[in-house]
Amino acid sequence: MSWFEICGGRPLSGELRVQGAKNSVLPILAAALLAPGQSVLHNCPGLSDVAATEKILRLLGCSVKREGETLLVDARQPTGCEIPDPLMREMRSSVIFLGAMLARLGRAELSYPGGCELGPRPIDLHLSALRKLGAEIVEEQGRLRCTAGKGLTGGELCLSIPSVGATENAMLAACGAQGTTTIVGAAREPEIVDLQNFLNAMGARVSGAGSPVVSVEGGFPLHPAEYTVMGDRIAAATYLCAVGAAGGTLELEGVEASHLAAVAACLEEAGCSLQAQGGRICLKSRGRLGGVRTVRTAPYPGFPTDAQAVLMAALAGGSGTTVFVETMFENRYRHVDELARMGADIQVAGRVAVVTGRPLHAAQVRSTDLRGGAALVVAALAAEGCSRVEGLEHIRRGYQDFEGQLAALGAEIRLRP
Numbered sequence: 001m002s003w004f005e006i007c008g009g010r011p012l013s014g015e016l017r018v019q020g021a022k023n024s025v026l027p028i029l030a031a032a033l034l035a036p037g038q039s040v041l042h043n044c045p046g047l048s049d050v051a052a053t054e055k056i057l058r059l060l061g062c063s064v065k066r067e068g069e070t071l072l073v074d075a076r077q078p079t080g081c082e083i084p085d086p087l088m089r090e091m092r093s094s095v096i097f098l099g100a101m102l103a104r105l106g107r108a109e110l111s112y113p114g115g116c117e118l119g120p121r122p123i124d125l126h127l128s129a130l131r132k133l134g135a136e137i138v139e140e141q142g143r144l145r146c147t148a149g150k151g152l153t154g155g156e157l158c159l160s161i162p163s164v165g166a167t168e169n170a171m172l173a174a175c176g177a178q179g180t181t182t183i184v185g186a187a188r189e190p191e192i193v194d195l196q197n198f199l200n201a202m203g204a205r206v207s208g209a210g211s212p213v214v215s216v217e218g219g220f221p222l223h224p225a226e227y228t229v230m231g232d233r234i235a236a237a238t239y240l241c242a243v244g245a246a247g248g249t250l251e252l253e254g255v256e257a258s259h260l261a262a263v264a265a266c267l268e269e270a271g272c273s274l275q276a277q278g279g280r281i282c283l284k285s286r287g288r289l290g291g292v293r294t295v296r297t298a299p300y301p302g303f304p305t306d307a308q309a310v311l312m313a314a315l316a317g318g319s320g321t322t323v324f325v326e327t328m329f330e331n332r333y334r335h336v337d338e339l340a341r342m343g344a345d346i347q348v349a350g351r352v353a354v355v356t357g358r359p360l361h362a363a364q365v366r367s368t369d370l371r372g373g374a375a376l377v378v379a380a381l382a383a384e385g386c387s388r389v390e391g392l393e394h395i396r397r398g399y400q401d402f403e404g405q406l407a408a409l410g411a412e413i414r415l416r417p
């Protein structure tokens with residue numbers, strides 16, 4: 001298996017264009033199933049999660065062609081309505097196809113996504129929302145057999161947790177439901193707004209995304225659309241934390257600065273200077289970041305759980321103390337033991353982690369999950385000496401050409417063997 005060899009301890013400097021957002025392109029690819037014809041999607045990053053989603057679309061009878069970072073998705077004649085278990089296991093967020101399959105095909109069969117390395121990943125809110133719209137869902141032997149025999153009918157849905165996936169599934173199903181659907185307690189993430197914009201480009205009538213109440217006037221025929229996916233705010237946060245930790249300068253383009261406000265505030269408090277100028281974010285850092293006030297992960301616009309690991313890695317090599325509280329997932333500190341191999345002092349008690357910054361040294365470490373793997377790279381870039389980061393399959397799920405992007409900043413990072 002390949003690994004990264006990273007020789008750290010030196011400042012970085014340069015400019016990067018941020019990849020398209022993984023967590024936006026996945027639901028938008030599912031949404032392309034709603035319209036007969038070919039949609040053209042720009043800024044689709046080459047990631048293994050995107051490749052898995054393309055596989056699902058092909059299994060459902062769509063054609064998918066990649067031209068650079070553009071995907072051409074033709075859903076003229078879907079022929080399948082089943083997502084096989086191995087693909088569900090490969091990517092649990094495939095559950096996002098449920099709403100679109102019910103809306104377009106009237107039926108869907110897939111397996112329970114099950115937990116992942118972050119802990120249990122329930123989908124009760126997805127299922128109750130879809131049932132409220134008229135779907136019949138039978139759960140047997142780990143499989144979900146879903147039908148919308150009499151079609152879907154709009155209604156008022158109330159989410160007890162602002163679940164990103166449940167909000168997206170409800171929006172997609174509601175587009176195929178007769179009448180108006182109101183989603184109360186919706187997630188407010190920018191990726192929800194991106195999905196709304198794509199759906200409306202297809203002729204849907206969705207409003208309110210970004211607020212806690214999203215409305216969909218369903219039942220209108222949808223047509224294919226051409227659309228450019230938003231920039232990936234978590235990939236952007238990762239590169240900002242990398243340069244923040246190693247020291248140096250970074251100019252990022254292709255991402256909306258307001259999507260990163262919570263992360264930027266922490267990096268500024270830790271000693272970085274950040275400016276947003278016309279679609280570009282500029283960071284300057286002297287390295288050895290200080291501690292910041294308690295970082296409590298929360299739904300948007302709170303501090304994003306997906307940036308917790310990379311910020312923790314950046315602060316672990318600094319000179320201050322920071323308390324993290326991970327409120328979103330049960331098991332999102334698996335990178336801590338690997339960071340400890342680099343000398344990090346991080347004490348974990350349940351959902352709380354206390355980071356006491358100190359100089360890190362190189363080590364051989366292994367990624368445990370997508371963002372935890374990125375965190376190990378962030379730490380290795382700041383650590384003295386040459387580290388070996390294994391488990392790249394996790395990192396490939398969410399970072400396009402990670403080593404190329406970092407090398408463009410002057411990082412000494414090589415893919416081995």
Ligand code: EPZ
Pocket residue numbers: 022023024026093120121122123124125126127161162163164165166187305306328329370371398
């Ligand atoms: C999305 O996952 C993202 N994935 C995750 O990013 C991200 O961490 C998460 O939102 C939170 O922002 C994609 O968009 C593909 P949720 P999702 O439903 O939709 C509970 C990454 O690293 N919940 O908002 O699965 C759930 O257990 C990934 O890119 C229920 O209880 O997250 C969690 O505690 C990791 N019942 C909380 O809600 C449900 O039916 C938020 O989960 C659904 C969720």
